[in-house]
Every structure is written in C-alpha cells, then in structure tokens.
Amino acid sequence: MSELSKAYEPQAVEEKWYAAWIDGKCFEADPSSEKEGYSIVIPPPNVTGILHLGHVLNNTLQDVLARRARQQGKEVLWLPGTDHAGIATQSKVERELKKNEGVGRRDLGRDKFLERVWDWKDQYGGIIIKQLKRLGCSCDWSRERFTMDESYTKWVSHVFVELFKEGLIYRGKRIVNWCPVSLTALSDEEVIMTPQRSKLYFMKYELADAPGEFLEISTTRPETLMGDVAVAVNPKDERFAKYIGRKVFRPFPHAEIPVIADDHVDIEFGTGALKITPAHDKADFEIGLRHNLPIIDVLTPEAHINCPEVPDLHGLDRFVARKKAAAKLEELGLLIKVEEYENNVGFSERAGVPIEPRISMQWFLKYPCVKEAADAVANGDIKFRPERWAKTYAHWMENLQDWCISRQLWWGHQIPVWYRKDKLEALKGAEALDMADFQAGDIHVGVDSPADAENWVRDEDVMDTWFSSWLWPFATMADVGEQTPTLKKFYPTDDLVTGPDIIFFWVARMIMAGFRFTGELPFKNVYFTAIIRDLKGEKMSKSKGNSPDPIEMMEKYGADGLRFGLLRIAPVGSDIRFDEAHVEEGRNFANKLYNACRFRQMAGDDSEWEELELRPHHVDIMAKLDELTVDLERAYGEYRFGEVAQLLYEFLWNEFCDKFLEAVKGDLRETATADARNATLATFDAVMSRYLQLLHPYMPHVTEELSLRMGFVEEGEFLMQKELPDEPLLEGLEQEGIDNAKGVAGAVYEAAGRLRNLKAEYKLASRKDVTFVVKPSVDWLGEETDILALLAGSKEVRIDAAYEAPKGTPVALTPVGEIYLPLEGLIDVESERLRISKEIESTTKEVAKSEGKLGNASFVDRAPPEVVEQEKARLADWKTKLAQLQEMLAALA
Numbered sequence: 001m002s003e004l005s006k007a008y009e010p011q012a013v014e015e016k017w018y019a020a021w022i023d024g025k026c027f028e029a030d031p032s033s034e035k036e037g038y039s040i041v042i043p044p045p046n047v048t049g050i051l052h053l054g055h056v057l058n059n060t061l062q063d064v065l066a067r068r069a070r071q072q073g074k075e076v077l078w079l080p081g082t083d084h085a086g087i088a089t090q091s092k093v094e095r096e097l098k099k100n101e102g103v104g105r106r107d108l109g110r111d112k113f114l115e116r117v118w119d120w121k122d123q124y125g126g127i128i129i130k131q132l133k134r135l136g137c138s139c140d141w142s143r144e145r146f147t148m149d150e151s152y153t154k155w156v157s158h159v160f161v162e163l164f165k166e167g168l169i170y171r172g173k174r175i176v177n178w179c180p181v182s183l184t185a186l187s188d189e190e191v192i193m194t195p196q197r198s199k200l201y202f203m204k205y206e207l208a209d210a211p212g213e214f215l216e217i218s219t220t221r222p223e224t225l226m227g228d229v230a231v232a233v234n235p236k237d238e239r240f241a242k243y244i245g246r247k248v249f250r251p252f253p254h255a256e257i258p259v260i261a262d263d264h265v266d267i268e269f270g271t272g273a274l275k276i277t278p279a280h281d282k283a284d285f286e287i288g289l290r291h292n293l294p295i296i297d298v299l300t301p302e303a304h305i306n307c308p309e310v311p312d313l314h315g316l317d318r319f320v321a322r323k324k325a326a327a328k329l330e331e332l333g334l335l336i337k338v339e340e341y342e343n344n345v346g347f348s349e350r351a352g353v354p355i356e357p358r359i360s361m362q363w364f365l366k367y368p369c370v371k372e373a374a375d376a377v378a379n380g381d382i383k384f385r386p387e388r389w390a391k392t393y394a395h396w397m398e399n400l401q402d403w404c405i406s407r408q409l410w411w412g413h414q415i416p417v418w419y420r421k422d423k424l425e426a427l428k429g430a431e432a433l434d435m436a437d438f439q440a441g442d443i444h445v446g447v448d449s450p451a452d453a454e455n456w457v458r459d460e461d462v463m464d465t466w467f468s469s470w471l472w473p474f475a476t477m478a479d480v481g482e483q484t485p486t487l488k489k490f491y492p493t494d495d496l497v498t499g500p501d502i503i504f505f506w507v508a509r510m511i512m513a514g515f516r517f518t519g520e521l522p523f524k525n526v527y528f529t530a531i532i533r534d535l536k537g538e539k540m541s542k543s544k545g546n547s548p549d550p551i552e553m554m555e556k557y558g559a560d561g562l563r564f565g566l567l568r569i570a571p572v573g574s575d576i577r578f579d580e581a582h583v584e585e586g587r588n589f590a591n592k593l594y595n596a597c598r599f600r601q602m603a604g605d606d607s608e609w610e611e612l613e614l615r616p617h618h619v620d621i622m623a624k625l626d627e628l629t630v631d632l633e634r635a636y637g638e639y640r641f642g643e644v645a646q647l648l649y650e651f652l653w654n655e656f657c658d659k660f661l662e663a664v665k666g667d668l669r670e671t672a673t674a675d676a677r678n679a680t681l682a683t684f685d686a687v688m689s690r691y692l693q694l695l696h697p698y699m700p701h702v703t704e705e706l707s708l709r710m711g712f713v714e715e716g717e718f719l720m721q722k723e724l725p726d727e728p729l730l731e732g733l734e735q736e737g738i739d740n741a742k743g744v745a746g747a748v749y750e751a752a753g754r755l756r757n758l759k760a761e762y763k764l765a766s767r768k769d770v771t772f773v774v775k776p777s778v779d780w781l782g783e784e785t786d787i788l789a790l791l792a793g794s795k796e797v798r799i800d801a802a803y804e805a806p807k808g809t810p811v812a813l814t815p816v817g818e819i820y821l822p823l824e825g826l827i828d829v830e831s832e833r834l835r836i837s838k839e840i841e842s843t844t845k846e847v848a849k850s851e852g853k854l855g856n857a858s859f860v861d862r863a864p865p866e867v868v869e870q871e872k873a874r875l876a877d878w879k880t881k882l883a884q885l886q887e888m889l890a891a892l893a
Helices: 010-023 053-071 086-101 110-124 127-135 150-165 222-227 238-243 282-291 318-331 370-378 389-398 421-429 435-439 465-469 485-490 500-518 550-557 559-567 580-602 616-637 641-663 674-695 700-709 735-761 785-792 829-854 857-862 865-891
Strands: 037-041 075-079 169-179 184-186 191-206 214-219 230-233 247-250 255-261 273-276 335-348 356-365 383-385 417-420 443-445 456-458 493-498 523-528 771-776 796-799 811-814 817-820
Touching: 010 127, 010 550, 010 559, 010 700, 037 053, 037 485, 053 075, 053 127, 053 493, 053 550, 053 559, 053 641, 075 485, 086 110, 127 550, 127 559, 150 169, 150 435, 150 443, 150 465, 150 500, 169 282, 169 335, 184 356, 191 247, 191 318, 214 273, 222 318, 230 238, 230 282, 273 282, 282 356, 318 335, 370 389, 370 500, 383 389, 389 500, 417 421, 421 456, 435 443, 465 500, 493 500, 500 523, 550 559, 550 580, 559 580, 559 641, 559 700, 580 641, 580 674, 580 700, 616 641, 616 674, 616 735, 641 674, 641 735, 641 785, 674 700, 735 785, 735 811, 735 817, 771 785, 785 796, 829 857, 829 865
Parallel strands: 037 075, 037 493, 230 255, 383 523, 493 523, 771 796
Antiparallel strands: 169 184, 169 356, 191 214, 191 335, 230 273, 247 255, 417 443, 417 456, 771 817, 811 817
16 A cells, blocks of 8 residues: 545546556557457547537546446447538638638638648647546547548548449539528538527519409518519419419519419418529429429528619628518518518528528438438347437438538538539539539549549539548548458447437438448447536526536546536436536545545555454445446446446445444454454455446546555556456355345444434434443344444443333334433433423424415415425425424423
C-alpha cells in the first residue's frame, strides 16, 4: 500500500492516469490477438464541435461498454474519429473570413478557400477530441479517422461510382429543400418541422369567361402568386365542378391560368381551391407533372423575389414580399380575409431559417439493399434498445424517398463526375443525367479524373455529409478492396450507441451500406440514448442558456463524478431530467469510496487470507458482492446502464459503508483479537479489490488510483487490463452456510436500525451510555451482542430471557427478539411526558385541519385531483404520527 492523502483530488488523479493509459498503449487494439474481438465505432462528432452533455452521455456509455468488454477478456477496438460537417464547417470559415478579412469564398476561389478550411480544421478541429480524452474515453487514438482523410475519400467516391453504374444514382430536376442561408439543398432529415403561428390568406381570382364572377382560393404564401400556373380543385368537390376546365386570371403579372381537377387537393383546407405553384411546393410540383403544367421559379437562391414583371415586389425578401403581395391584393379588391393559422414549417437544421421548396438540378440516390436492411431489424439480427424504435425504423423503411445526395458547397467530397467541355451547356440544361449519358461518353464517372482532363469539367457540387458517414463502420477499418486484419477481426461491430434523432440520417443508411458493400450487417446492437432535458423538461441548448459546460463540471466535480452522476439518472427509454446536484452526488460517491479505502489503510496492511475465523457479517458482505456481480451481468445484458450505476451505488453506500464498515469497527480497535482483525482486513481487501473492478467502467480514474494504492494491482500493471474473475468470492463455501450467515447478519442489521430509531424517539440518538435488554427469540444472539451494541450506538446489549420490564419501558420488536430500553437515569420522565403531550396537541390540530379540508365538498370537488390525493396522504401521515405519540405517552404513564 501507498498512503492516500486526506482528500481526494480528482483532477490530478485523472490527468495522471489518462497519460499512463496512453503511454501504456492500453487502448490500442491488436487484430492478431487470439482473444475474442469486440468493436464499437464512435458516432463521429462534427469537427466544429465542442463537448456537450449529450456527447458526455453517449461517449461515457461507449466507454463503459469498451472497458467492460476488456474486463471480460476480449480484444477491444473502440474506433474514434470526426466528421467534416460540410455545412457547419464551411459556414464557420466563411463567417470568419467575412469578419476578419471582408471577403467571401468566391473572392478566394475554390482551391484557396479549401486551403483556409483545412487550416481552420488543423487549428481548431481537434478540440472535441481533447475533451473526450478529458472525459476518460478509452478510444484507440492510433486509429483516429476523419471523413476527409485521403483513404476515406476514395471510399466515398468508389461507392458513388458503384451505385451510379448500378443505375441507383442519377441527376434530375426535382423539388428539394433549399436553405437560403447556406445556399444548398438539404435532405428531408435535415429539416426540422416546427409549429408556427402563420396566416391563411383568402383571395379571389376572376373567371376569364365570366367577368365579375370569381373563384375563391386560400394560401399561406401569397408571395409566390407570380409563379401560379393553375388553380386545382378536388374532382369530388361538387362546389367546384362547374369551374373545371375553365380559366381564371392570375392578378400579377396578369395572365390566364386553367382550373384543373386533382385528387390530391384537400377539400377541407381553406376554401377547397388551391393555387398551384410547381416551382415552390412539392405537392404542387407533383400535380404539375401529372397535368403537364409549366414551371415558373419566382425566387432567387437567397429567397428574394425574382419577377421583373412585378417591379414593386422584385428583389424583396420573401417575408417582406408576403405582406406586400397581400397589400396589392387588397388594393385590387381581391383579398377577402386573413385568418390566424397554426401549421408546421420546415426549418434548416443548421441555419435555423425556414427552408424553401425549390426546383433544382440535383443528384439523387435510390437506396440499395432496402429489404435486407429492413429484415435485419425485423427478425432481430440487429437489436434496437429500447425496442420501440424498431417500429419507427420499419415505418421509415416502408416509405423511402430517393435521397438528394448533392450539396452546393465546396467543403466536402466533390461529386466524382466530369462533363465534356464541348457538351457542357447541353448537359447543364438537360432534365436528367444517368447511365445513358455515361455510356454515350458525355460524362465521366470515376474515382479518378479522365485521362484527357483538360477536355473535361468536374461537377462543382459535393456530397451530403451523411453520404460519407454511412460508410463509417467499415470504411474506417480498411481501404477500398482490402481485407485488413482489423476488418477481419472487428467487423461487423458489436454495439452502436447513438441518438434516436439520427435513426434515418445515419443508422438506417449504415445498415443498407453495410449489406451492399460488405455483405454483412454493420453492427449487432443499437442503443439509443435519452434526450437530456433541464428540470423544467425543456431540451437543453446553448441558445436557451440551460446547457451547462461539461468541462467546467469536470473541473469542479471530476470526470468520474460527471460520468457516474449522469449515468445513474439515465433510465432506458426515458428522457433525462438533469440537475447539477446529480453530478455533485457522483463526486460525493467518489469521495465515499476514497474515504472507505483510507479508513482501511489507517488500520495497517497486515491481512492474510489464511485460516480466517469469519463471522456472519464477513460472509454476508462477500455474498452480497457475489450477488452484485450476478445482478450487474444481468443489467449489462439488458443495456440497463442506470440500473448498473444504482446497484453499484447501493452496494458501496448502503451495504459496505453503512453496514459492514460500522459492524467491523470493533475488530480494528486495540482491544480486538488478531484473528478478528485479520478476518476483517482480509474481507475488506477481498471485497474492495473486486468491487473496484466492477466499478471501473463507470469511474475508471479513481478505481485505477485506489487499486494501485491499496496494493490490489502491482506497480506497472493496470486495473483496466485485469480480467474479472470467473469464480465468486465465496467459491467452495456451502450455500446453506452462506444463507445462515446472511440471515444472522440481516437480523442484526435490522434490529440495530430499530434500536437507533427507539433512541431517536426519546431524544437519545447521541447517547452512548444506553443499555438495551433483550428477550431473545434466536439461540445465536450471544455471539452477536457486541456487533448489535456497536451498531445501535449503545454501551451494552444484555440478554435476559426473564427480564420483567418496569411499566412504561419502551420496547422494539426485532428479528432477534423483544428489546427494551430502560429509561431510568436517561431522561426526565415528567419533562418527556410534557413534551410528548404538546406534540400530541399540535398533531391533533393538524389532523383536524386536514379532516376539515377533506370534509369540505367544495374543496374536494374543485381542487385538482392530485391536490386532493396529496391532502389524503398528509392526513394519513399525521394520523400515524399521532398514534405513535399516544403510544409513547402511554409507555411513560
């Protein structure tokens, strides 16, 4: 043993041990190992990211799984890395350029701008990795990957080329989600539908063949009126049957447009007649295709009006134009009314502004291996935890839309398509591009540029960031076409820990990519973490100011305290209500553990596991450690991480410290025998050394420190590399003997608790000169009275089967018999009677007050049900207390 300081200082300990693990190469996976492989890939955080509580939860869970697997004797690969985060990174660099140099990316040009992005990445991109190390994450940092690494980039291009040649990737003009700030297309999953208070505008269009007769329509977007090419009604709607096939006048710019019938029109929405603007609404676009309608785009990429024919709207921001268009309609006598309207509006996840449905030429992917991916989850080959997310996944897989994979950015994986210069204009204007254009030699699709590169122009777009990250489990382990030892040993991976908000972004797509490019599923289990909310139930975010800084909390409470405090409140399938007090409890738990070990050190190190005379409390605590081991195995198997933390907490705090350590204090006094002392110290060491192993995945730093300082591991060894023993502590001991010892210890602990309560009732909690007299109901009590007296905080527990208690002597019924508390010389009986009588008087008033409330029909009928139930519980508590006080007074009669 080496002496522990008086107080635990987590920051110094954590820094020391993390450096030691790195120096010892403790996290590095050996693919040539004969051990069973275990692998997990980190959900790559954005290279722009900094640690937040969601990262803490997600990565601590992964670290727990990795460290636990090492303890089980497995060869573990936890593969880390970061994502290039196309939109987020480019936006950040562009903002800095504008702020510091007053230039934009187009001022620099593509190559120069990308140099600046790489410079930024090299300078700032590793912040979150350093923070994960501060948390104690045992990733194999020698294998750290970045989605823009050269070898990874080849994978991305290879996958594009392969899928293109299969006919699954094509370029076409479609309505896409357009971000007018980032100036790029977005997938449906990158759009956050948000409830909004909008306005519904009711207007009328004059019939071309009946001047003075109007068709009433409704819309939330009068600013796109200039792009109207038709008015649609439902063919089943009898109100509008007479209008179908006729024409109406679009107010501005003035034009005749047809009235068409389409089943898509919702009869119940607005007036039942819908203006059709194919360039600015997905449903309108589909209607336009069915009816061969023209497409008129009246918005710029920045969402400003582009309609010179209406000069007072041309150039205006869309929302300014909305009000102006409504005013123009009113001036023309065509605006009927405006109503408040609740609807869902799509917002760009990154830019936080409403997206625009926009007609745009983009690259699309028809998903591969859809059936295999759906079946893998449906038949349990891939298990989702909690299971309910499997239904969400299945629903999405049944309703797949082609994935828009191109983005109008410069930072990212550039589309590996080249256009012949002499065909460029024709290709740009084409409605679609696919394999036919490739076979005709008009486009080149390949990982490498064409041989005569000077005659070709590369597509400027890059691929959606998720198009690279869907390859993450296997593209991080091998180059294209390779079967590396790492891939053979560690793929498929075992577990994936992620948030349910990216089931579609990432999880589903990884499963499809895994089947398509490896022929196997990419992982076997997916654990979906909870959403962390504040105490009010609001989702945490920096903008709301309710998201604490994990680094500050680690400085204050230690990484182990943060890890344990957060995981202890992480139930399966439920959101987490976070309170910093939970992290403080984690720190207090680390201190409790540290102080327990320091208490042991102060007793010396002369313990030997030979010829021990074990008493029931020794056997009991070892049996409970063995039970804990079994319970933890079950909880881990069910991915119940919060339960694991609670089991570990309760064992140390309740069983080991509050019971066992209190029971053995007598064994460590100078008056104790050498045998008693040796049995206690050996038991402490056996239990604590095993317990530190069990706790290690949750609190790796403090357990590593204490294991070395207590002599449980040798200098130069690491607890994290030590396998959990297969045999229980009490291996070889008859179960009957174990059960008997547990029964004795349990009865003594319960009896001691009742005696402490009895002392407290008579205000004697601090008195140590109390003597208890027991009429025993068990024949072994004589061997345990010293322990019982110690636990009860008394001078003596005397056995007297013939004891005749004086009238009024308090008594407790316990598992070991009736135990009396003679009060002579301990209290002033008359003063005690007076005190209890006053308490009875005030308690009686509370009972009467509560009964009065509950007897009042007005209160019972009008108060919320939970308030009434609260009052009923309050009355029951007061009545219980009153009965106890009356018994105490009677005992003193």
